[in-house]
Structure formats: structure tokens, C-alpha cells
Amino acid sequence: MTERVVSGDLNSVDREQEAQLRPQNFSEFIGQNKVIDNIDLMVKSALMRKSAMDHVLLSGPPGLGKTSLAMLIAKALGSELHLVSGPAIEKKGDIAAVLTNLKPRDVLFIDEIHRMHITVEEILYSAMEDFRLDILIGQGASARTMQIDLAPFTLIGATTRSGLLSNPLRDRFMAHLNFDFYEPKMLAKILFNNSLKMGIDLSENAKMQIAQRSRGTPRIANRILRRVRDFALVNHSKTIELKEVEAALSLLDIDSLGLDSMDRKILTVMKHYYQGGPVGIEALAATLGEDKQTIEEVYEPYLLKEGLLLRTPRGRALSEKAINHIL
Ligand SMILES: Nc1ncnc2c1ncn2[C@@H]1O[C@H](COP(=O)(O)OP(=O)(O)OP(=O)(O)O)[C@@H](O)[C@H]1O
Ligand SMILES: [Mg+2]
Structure with missing residues (x-):
């Protein structure tokens, strides 16, 4: 698979380099003020009560800072963070092992929690509510439930699709915090901090241009910043100016609205195959040869946020803006 620069998804190169650029404390975590205000209160209260923080659900598109925030929360609580991916836990025994390993006030972070197996999810219900593990032993008439007490812990669930969470699971989170796309001004602050961390000199115009073409997503802004840095390095430019950014963006195939080739392919297919829609998501996915969930x-x-795509009762349709943007 080729690297999709504009996708918020994580690839292995990102994983390595992201560690370096991850915010190390709350002052480096830019924006998402509503989320941060809630977290700040919950962390302070937990510290004063000397008990585990309440469970919290973080939702929003990829690359907006859910994992980074979970790391900061654990650090602020002085607790150990255990990171697991929802779909990777396949058996009841696996989640039981994770839960019984938690120490008092530890933080368990479950990524992609909407893709957890239902049998695994059911174990979480009593674990979250009563810090108790209910396990069925044996079968038929001789079956009995065994209960194991767990250490009081905090569950932080992260999801790109909170709508897909079952009600029993959703109800067990005390707070539901939703991440929004970042305004260019906020991305510019993140870019400035990261340019310092990377030891590169970024002009004001260059910074704003990257911010405007990063799809409101810090992960993408960081990815573009690294490419621009490479470009400047190879071309022996000392300060990164607008022209280096333009050249790098054009190499990366990112257009004036921050869209990459896959975004444009979606809009182009809708315009030329489906006369601008409305078209059902299944039909669109099949034509694009892309997974419906990924779309x-x-x-x-x-x-949707940029008003290029519209949701109608009969499917997705293009807006005037999209029709004019796509040739
Ligand atoms: N508010 C922020 N301030 C500064 N940097 C941020 C912020 N949010 C995200 N970043 C940067 O973006 C990168 C990606 O963020 P993160 O991995 O936390 O996203 P995510 O929401 O967990 O994504 P996914 O849904 O793919 O797991 C981080 O490594 C960090 O450098
Ligand atoms: Mg993450």
C-alpha cells in the first residue's frame, strides 16, 4: 500500500517519529479546550479524592490527539498507562489478563473500542461498574460464576465512530468527549512548537500554508512538516519559505483545499459517475474499490466538515463547492 500523506491514519514511519513530537505536558497540547477543561477537572478531582479517575470516552477522526491525551492524563495522575487495541483482544481470557494486571488507579486505554468483540465487551460491563470480573466456569448444570475483585482503575476508550458503540458500553463512561478538527491557527501553534523540536526555521507564511493544508489534523501537519524539512535539507535552504512548502505539497499531491488524490478521487467519481449524487455509501465504496468503513x-x-460532501436521506451528494473544485 502506498503512503497516504493526507490520511490521518498511522503508518510505521509515523509511529517512530510521532513519539518525538507527541506533547509531553498539557501546555504542549494545543486546542480542544472543551475536552481539556473537562479532563483538567476530572484529573484534579481524582487526585483530591485519591481514587481512580472516572471512565472517559474520547471520540473523533484519526490523528486529532486521542492517544496523546490519554498519555498526558496518565502522567498527570501519576499512574501507569496500559495501551491495548480493541479488535486485537480476541478472547475473554485476554481481557481478563489485562484487567487483573491493573494496579489501583492505573489507566487502561482501549483504542478503536467500537471494534471490540462483543464477548470481550461484556466482560467490561462489570469491570467498569463494580471493578469486578464475572467469569463463567464450566458448562451446563455444573456451570458457576466466579467473581474476582479488580483494582479500581480508569478506562479511557478511544473511537473514531462513537455512533457504533453499544448502549451498555456507552452508558458506563462518565464523560463523552468529542475531538473537533483543528483551526489553522491552532495547527500553526503546533507546527511552531514542532519546528523548534526538530531544529528547523519556518517562516510565518510557510507555517500558515502548512496549517491551512493539513485537513485540520495535527498528524497530517506533522507529516507535511517532515516532508518540507526533507525538501529544504536536500535543497540546502536555511529557512523554510513558502516556495519550499508549495513544492513539497505539490510533490505530495496535496491541493489548495488540503485534499489528496484519494479525496479528489471520491469527489471525481461522484461528479462523473453519479452526476453529483445522491449515491449510497455501498455503491460509492464498490466503485472506488475501497472499504465502506474506511470511507x-x-x-x-x-x-463533510468542509461542506464538500453533503449527507442526504438518499445518500451522499456533492455540494456546489465540490462541483466547482473538481474538474
Ligand atoms: N492537541 C495537540 N497538540 C499538539 N500535538 C498534537 C495534538 N494532537 C495531536 N498532536 C500530534 O499529532 C500526533 C497524532 O496524535 P494522536 O496519535 O494522539 O492521534 P489519535 O487521535 O490517537 O489518532 P488515531 O485515531 O489514529 O489513534 C501526535 O503524535 C502529536 O504529535
Ligand atoms: Mg491513537
Whole structure:
């Protein structure tokens, strides 16, 4: 698979380099003020009560800072963070092992919690509510439930699709915090901090241009910043100016609205195959040869937010803006 620069999704190169650019404390975590205000209160209260922080659900498109925030929360609580991916836990025994390993006030972060297996999810209900593990032992008439007490812990669930969470699970989170796409001004602050961390000199115009073409997503802004840095390095430019950014963006195939080739392919297919829609998501996915869930979770949110794509009762349709943008 080729690297999709504009996708908020994580690839292995990102994973390595992201560690370096991750905010190390709350002052480096830019924006999302509503989320941060809630977290600040919950962390302070937990510290004063000397008990585990309440469970919290973080939702929003990829690359907006859910994992980074979970790391900061654990650090602020002085607790150990355990990171697991929802779909990777396949058996009841696996989640039981994770839960019984938690120490008092530890933080368990479950990524992609909407994709957890239902049998695994059911174990979480009593674990979250009563810090208790209910396990069925044996079968038929001789079956009995065994209960194991757990250490009071905090569950932080992260999801790109909070709508897909079951009600029993959703209800067990005390707070539901939703991440929004970042305004260019906020991305510019993140870019400035990261340019310092990377030891590069970024002109004001260059910074704003990257911010405007990063799809409201810090992960993408960081990815573009690294490419621009490479470009400047190879071309022996000392300060990164607008022209280096333009050249790098054009190499990366990112257009004036921050869309990449896959975004444009979606809009182009809708315009030319489906006369601008409305078209059902299944038909669109089949024509594009792309997974329906990926379209909904990765590509669509930003296209909707920018008013390029519209949701109608009969499917997705292009807006005037999209029709004019796509040739
Ligand atoms: N508010 C922020 N301030 C500064 N940097 C941020 C912020 N949010 C995200 N970043 C940067 O973006 C990168 C990606 O963020 P993160 O991995 O936390 O996203 P995510 O929401 O967990 O994504 P996913 O849904 O793909 O797991 C981080 O490594 C960090 O450098
Ligand atoms: Mg994450």
C-alpha cells in the first residue's frame, strides 16, 4: 500500500517519529479546550479524592490527539498507562489478563473500542461498574460464576465512530468527549512548537500554508512538516519559505483545499459517475474499490466538515463547492 500523506491514519514511519513530537505536558497540547477543561477537572478531582479517575470516552477522526491525551492524563495522575487495541483482544481470557494486571488507579486505554468483540465487551460491563470480573466456569448444570475483585482503575476508550458503540458500553463512561478538527491557527501553534523540536526555521507564511493544508489534523501537519524539512535539507535552504512548502505539497499531491488524490478521487467519481449524487455509501465504496468503513471513518468526516460532501436521506451528494473544485 502506498503512503497516504493526507490520511490521518498511522503508518510505521509515523509511529517512530510521532513519539518525538507527541506533547509531553498539557501546555504542549494545543486546542480542544472543551475536552481539556473537562479532563483538567476530572484529573484534579481524582487526585483530591485519591481514587481512580472516572471512565472517559474520547471520540473523533484519526490523528486529532486521542492517544496523546490519554498519555498526558496518565502522567498527570501519576499512574501507569496500559495501551491495548480493541479488535486485537480476541478472547475473554485476554481481557481478563489485562484487567487483573491493573494496579489501583492505573489507566487502561482501549483504542478503536467500537471494534471490540462483543464477548470481550461484556466482560467490561462489570469491570467498569463494580471493578469486578464475572467469569463463567464450566458448562451446563455444573456451570458457576466466579467473581474476582479488580483494582479500581480508569478506562479511557478511544473511537473514531462513537455512533457504533453499544448502549451498555456507552452508558458506563462518565464523560463523552468529542475531538473537533483543528483551526489553522491552532495547527500553526503546533507546527511552531514542532519546528523548534526538530531544529528547523519556518517562516510565518510557510507555517500558515502548512496549517491551512493539513485537513485540520495535527498528524497530517506533522507529516507535511517532515516532508518540507526533507525538501529544504536536500535543497540546502536555511529557512523554510513558502516556495519550499508549495513544492513539497505539490510533490505530495496535496491541493489548495488540503485534499489528496484519494479525496479528489471520491469527489471525481461522484461528479462523473453519479452526476453529483445522491449515491449510497455501498455503491460509492464498490466503485472506488475501497472499504465502506474506511470511507466513513477516514475520508468522509473532513469532506463533510468542509461542506464538500453533503449527507442526504438518499445518500451522499456533492455540494456546489465540490462541483466547482473538481474538474
Ligand atoms: N492537541 C495537540 N497538540 C499538539 N500535538 C498534537 C495534538 N494532537 C495531536 N498532536 C500530534 O499529532 C500526533 C497524532 O496524535 P494522536 O496519535 O494522539 O492521534 P489519535 O487521535 O490517537 O489518532 P488515531 O485515531 O489514529 O489513534 C501526535 O503524535 C502529536 O504529535
Ligand atoms: Mg491513537
